[in-house]
Amino acid sequence: MRLFIAEKPSLGRAIADVLAKPLKKQDGCIYSADGDCVTWCIGHLLEQAEPERYDASLKKWSIDRLPIIPEQWQLVPKSKTRKQLKIIKSLIKQADSIVHAGDPDREGQLLVDQVLAYHGVKGARAKGVQRLLISDLNSMAVRHAMTKMRDNNDFIPLSTSALARSRADWLYGINMTRAYTLQGQKVGYQGVLSVGRVQTPVLGLVVERDRQIQRFISKPFYQVEAVVKQQGGQSPSFRARWQPSKACDPYRDEQGRVLNKGLAENVCSRISGQVALVSKLDKTLKKQPPPLLFNLSALQIEANKRYAMTAQQVLDNCQQLYERHQLITYPRSDSRYLPVDQHAMAGQVSGAVAANIVELNCVVDEADLSLKGRCWNDSKVDAHHAIIPTARKQDVSALDKPLRQLYELISRYYLAQFLPSYAFNETTVELEISGGVFVAKARQEVELGYKKVLPDRGHQQEQTLPALAQGEMLSCIDAKVLEKATEPPKPYNDGTLLAAMTGISRYVSSDAIRKILKDTDGLGTEATRAGIIELLFKRSFLQRCGKNIQATEAGKGLIASLPVSATSADMTAQWEAALNSISERESSYSGFMTPLQQSLFPLIKEAKATLPTGLKGVKVAKPKGRRRSTTAKKITRSART
Missing domain, CATH: 3.40.50.140 (Rossmann fold)
Structure with a gap:
């Protein structure tokens, strides 16, 4: 058998x-x-x-x-x-x-x-x-x-990586949660302080963003905009932005923004009604290939932007599309590529999409199924490939709205692979007006290409430029000072928090660790990120304010009580890189686990010497209908990530 x-x-x-x-x-x-x-x-x-x-x-x-x-x-x-x-x-x-x-x-x-x-x-x-x-x-x-089918022994490194992750999370979560919960009791905090090597740095990201917003002080800055027109012509005017010279550096901030209103007003008064010389003209034809296909995180981020779905909602709905309806491929993928031999299915898959979504019929008719772009790459695919529609035909109009939205989004990205690149002329004009440099940019569409099926979200119409020649004399018919103000960082939402988790190298403080991280390294995995975010809500460490995600007082108190190594992304990012290294046969189980076990001793020693005063006076709502011991056991189980 x-x-x-x-x-x-x-x-x-x-x-x-x-x-x-x-x-x-x-x-x-x-x-x-x-x-x-x-x-x-x-x-x-x-x-x-x-x-x-x-x-x-x-x-x-x-x-x-x-x-x-x-x-x-x-x-x-x-x-x-x-x-x-x-x-x-x-x-x-x-x-x-x-x-x-x-x-x-x-x-x-x-x-x-x-x-x-x-x-x-x-x-x-x-x-x-x-x-x-x-x-x-x-x-x-x-x-x-x-x-x-392959030899299961080929996947021993993948299994070993998962085993190391599971045991490491147990060691770190159990020990740190017990240590800080017991210390928390000494300052009157009665809740369980769930500490995990992924969930806690994610909470740390949110707490730090909240701090940045709270401490932010807005400052005014000024830009000068020239309105320019060809002399004696009927062509429309266009706008050019002043580029401050090095002599203006004492009046600018570290981002190069002019902080002195008088300086901007002086420039504005000197250029109005003056000649504008076209000192440099650059026109380049650029081509933009279709975006790569979705992995789970990319899909969650895009669905949050387009439909305001949470990460967990995207995962749950995709599981339905995969298991119940069989309309998409395996959704917990971390790959954005397809194996080359999957290209042979293009006709069947696109035909199913045309049958399932009537409005995409014209796109399928126009698609060139012989195109084989950058998404087909065997070297980028191992156990699983990107999320794409299947060859199954089904009336998707009967599906719930979120299911329809996700299926259509995945289908559009798939069909985009068989359309031409988006082509446009990018023109940059440099003007000299009264000794100052002004720059105008414009983009002229040449070929819509894949954007026929993937229109931009909230795309703003760019200005158009008339036909110009280097050395041509124009007229500056108007000028104005634009008074603006620096803005604080935006609070996290589901999409931006996921993006932070996947692009964790941007938040790593150590240059040495940043250098060893790969593009695929991040906080958590495709399968766990949504659950980690939801877990922090269940633990009452995070709360939603409309679409925004913010830390609660308990979440802030916990982060304030922990050592930086536990709250920053450095350690867990390094873990993820090491676990990937195990799965790729570049390092060993013992090479990862032995140093980890040794690191627990100084971590516990530090916890013993620390009283989490940031949690003093913070109250925790007790779960209804459960004894505290049972709740504590379940919380410490989940603390392992």
Whole structure:
């Protein structure tokens, strides 16, 4: 018997649907006519043991027993899914061969690997396990994936990376949460201080942004705008902006803005009615290729901008589109690229989009399906590829509005790959007026290209310039001083906070760490970022003010109480880089875990010497209907990220 172990029931059903019929459904599994069997996990069937599992005395929180470092790591069955774990154990004993069909990501790899190890699959039997990578639940895509199964041993580094992350999060979260919760009690704070290597730096980003806004003092600055026209012609006027010379530096701030109103007024009075000489003229044809396809974070950011969806709403709706409706591929992807052989599906996928969204018919008709742009790149794809529509045809008008919006957005980005680049002429004119330099810019559209399917959000019409020649004399017919004011940073919203998490190198204070970070490194993973943000809301560390996200008093107090290493992005960004390095076979499990374990001792020593006075007087609402001990246990479980 060949046994397929899927991560979720929906994936298990998709696999069974392509096996020999008739199918025979049994408790927790499905048999095919030729004897193959499909079973499934229900998410994680196993979880890290709590500290008291290692030592019963650790159930009582004591700062003198920290740090807690297990000598032999233990996994325990989840109580709600214990029955399914037993069913899988029985099927493994009967199986002649095993196919790992976890989701195509780091967590999906570890999830099934741990079940196999827990049930004693080792040696030659473990070496024979095959890996089935499915990103599309439609039958045709599943059949195709089954022709390309790989050796599961190829993914050991990915699984090891996930294991290191899981254990490291346990060590850091359990020890830091216990230490600071106990210290918090000494200043009268009665809540559990959940500390995690990802959630706490994310909270730190928000607290720091709130501080910047609160401390911001607006300052006026001044610009001079000249209104220029060709002499004796009928062409429309255009605007040019003054470029202060080096002599103006004493009157400018570090961003180059002029702070002296008198200086600006003097320039304005000198240029009005004067000749404007075209001293430099540059006209360049530029081409802009279609944007890359979506990974989950990019989709969450764009959907927040367009539709004000939260990160969690995007993830939840995408899971429905993937599992229930089978209209998109695997949504928890961190890749924005497609394998080259997927290009052969372009006709079927675009045809399905045309059938599902009537208004995109004209775009599909115009699309050149032979185009193979930068998104098709095998070197950028491993376990999973970018999120794209599937070849499934379905009346999407019957879907809920958020589902329709996301499906259409994903479809438009896919179709954009088969349209030409957006082409435009960019013209820059430099003018000399009364000894001062003024610059005017304009963009003239040449080819709309992919923007036929991806129109700009809130695009502002740029000015047009008449046909000009270098050395031409123009007239400055008017001039005015524009009085403006510096603005504080904007509060975070779901989209900008996600962008900060994915582009974490901008917030890393250490130049050395910034240098080792890659474009793909960030706070958390594609699968966890939305959950981390929501967790901070559940812990009452964050709150929503309209579309904005702000820290609560408890959140501010927690960050003020912790060492900088716990609240900044440096440490966790370095972790993510190290975990990626493990998955890419560039470093080892022990090379990551040993220094981490050693770092716990000074961290706990520092916690013991610190009283979190920032939380003095801050009250925490107790969860309704739950005993504090139960709540504390659940909070410390979630503290691990």
